[in-house]
Amino acid sequence: MAADAARSVASAQLAPSRPIRIIVPFDRGAAVDGVARIVGRGLSTHLDRTVIVENRPRGSTLVAAQQVARSEPDGDTLFFCLDDTFTIVPHLTKTLTFDPNKELVPLNLVGKILMILVANKAVPANEFSSAWHAKTLQPSPTCRFRRQ
Numbered sequence: 001m002a003a004d005a006a007r008s009v010a011s012a013q014l015a016p017s018r019p020i021r022i023i024v025p026f027d028r029g030a031a032v033d034g035v036a037r038i039v040g041r042g043l044s045t046h047l048d049r050t051v052i053v054e055n056r057p058r059g060s061t062l063v064a065a066q067q068v069a070r071s072e073p074d075g076d077t078l079f080f081c082l083d084d085t086f087t088i089v090p091h092l093t094k095t096l097t098f099d100p101n102k103e104l105v106p107l108n109l110v111g112k113i114l115m116i117l118v119a120n121k122a123v124p125a126n127e128f129s130s131a132w133h134a135k136t137l138q139p140s141p142t143c144r145f146r147r148q
Helices: 002-011 031-047 059-069 128-137
Strands: 020-024 051-055 077-079
Touching: 020 031, 020 059, 031 051, 059 077
Parallel strands: 020 051, 020 077
Antiparallel strands: none
């Protein structure tokens, strides 16, 4: 998938005089940051260009998204994000200073992130429905699964 991302960006007319900047809306060391750095190395090798990954972890991804939306439209500044910037975050923000769905365009799917629900290993269950069932039968004051 990283090679696909490199080809997508390579097909754009990029100005070779400046480094390509990949803006990541998460802290250094986060999973998205790690993948962005792998993609950045692939782009650097494929395009023979310097690629810099910059972390901008504020504003529920909107600070970084807006930075990219307001950058020069030369393809040298890219936004490496999750889909929530386009799907969820705009609905959670009362006042948007820009619309990521109108001012940014997705270039390539890079990967899929799995989210999992976990419990303490002492919970007598190996799936959510059995954990829910166990908690509804034996309610406790700290149980978050309990029916109200």
